[in-house]
Amino acid sequence: MSASAQRVPAVGNSHLNIVLAMLWKNLREEIDATLARDPAARSRLEVILCYPGFHALVCHRIAHWLWRHRWLLAGRLVSHLGRVLTGVEIHPGARIGRRLFIDHGMGVVIGETAEIGDDCTLYQGVTLGGTSLTRGEKRHPTLASGVIVGSGAQVLGPFRVGDGARIGAAAVVLREVPDGATMVGNPARQVARGSGSLAQRPAFQPYAVCGDIPDPIARALNGLIDEVTTLRAHVHELGQVQQAKTVERYAPSDGSAFRVAVGGNGTDENRAHVMGEAE
Ligand SMILES: CC(C)(COP(=O)(O)OP(=O)(O)OC[C@H]1O[C@@H](n2cnc3c(N)ncnc32)[C@H](O)[C@@H]1OP(=O)(O)O)[C@@H](O)C(=O)NCCC(=O)NCCS
Numbered sequence: 001m002s003a004s005a006q007r008v009p010a011v012g013n014s015h016l017n018i019v020l021a022m023l024w025k026n027l028r029e030e031i032d033a034t035l036a037r038d039p040a041a042r043s044r045l046e047v048i049l050c051y052p053g054f055h056a057l058v059c060h061r062i063a064h065w066l067w068r069h070r071w072l073l074a075g076r077l078v079s080h081l082g083r084v085l086t087g088v089e090i091h092p093g094a095r096i097g098r099r100l101f102i103d104h105g106m107g108v109v110i111g112e113t114a115e116i117g118d119d120c121t122l123y124q125g126v127t128l129g130g131t132s133l134t135r136g137e138k139r140h141p142t143l144a145s146g147v148i149v150g151s152g153a154q155v156l157g158p159f160r161v162g163d164g165a166r167i168g169a170a171a172v173v174l175r176e177v178p179d180g181a182t183m184v185g186n187p188a189r190q191v192a193r194g195s196g197s198l199a200q201r202p203a204f205q206p207y208a209v210c211g212d213i214p215d216p217i218a219r220a221l222n223g224l225i226d227e228v229t230t231l232r233a234h235v236h237e238l239g240q241v242q243q244a245k246t247v248e249r250y251a252p253s254d255g256s257a258f259r260v261a262v263g264g265n266g267t268d269e270n271r272a273h274v275m276g277e278a279e
Contacts, residue, residue, distance in 0.1 A: 053102030056088035
């Protein structure tokens, strides 16, 4: 056998080794993400054996590879097997980033044109669905990084859910969600807006509950109250300056007694009337 013919299988093997190493690295990241985000998970082996979200993800990685290589029916078939095994339906065309954690899994549906960034968490019963039937266009949402979607939430349409956003359990989200926002209800409304920056974001909160982000309406009211207090202090100061100037202007130059009455009823306390003349 010639030297070049001997080299071919060696190159093929090293390529395979690289692919397998990358695959294992990605899977290990996903297992570790589960361990980090589920207080109930005890070991890697437990995650590998007992976590349907992890099984669904492994099936999806294979199905997506087949789909991208135009093995469309095979991709659909693997995706379907994954659904039968786990109760999680992920279309093989969906694009999923790293370290996705699907907790409990059952009833999760992820549509064909959905995209999911890194470090996202989905609970059971979540739908990333479409509202249009037009083939070939983007119909499903895009989740940016670090998004948490509560159980039973429906995110419907081709819009973006911003970095670090949190979707409450059973929310129905029909519009774009800003970075760091928390959306609850049907149709979903925003109840808090934290920092969108990944660096400033608080660590992962199991079940997406974080007590230290105030309601935005309460926050706006507090801001207004602070503003009013500051303005009152300024007005009071101005009133005192005005009063001092008035006294100075009308005070008799001979130093005789002078009577000033300050008018007003509390809200108008800064208006000074010069009442008296030199007595
Ligand atoms: C939405 C969520 C992230 C909010 O957490 P938070 O920032 O701590 O917010 P709070 O609990 O202070 O609630 C803020 C307001 O939103 C309301 N709210 C919270 N979650 C809600 C929900 N899922 N649906 C409707 N309203 C909700 C609260 O009643 C409160 O309303 P109020 O200001 O009128 O009293 C959290 O409640 C949630 O739903 N997490 C998902 C948990 C989950 O799916 N677990 C599955 C485990 S298997």
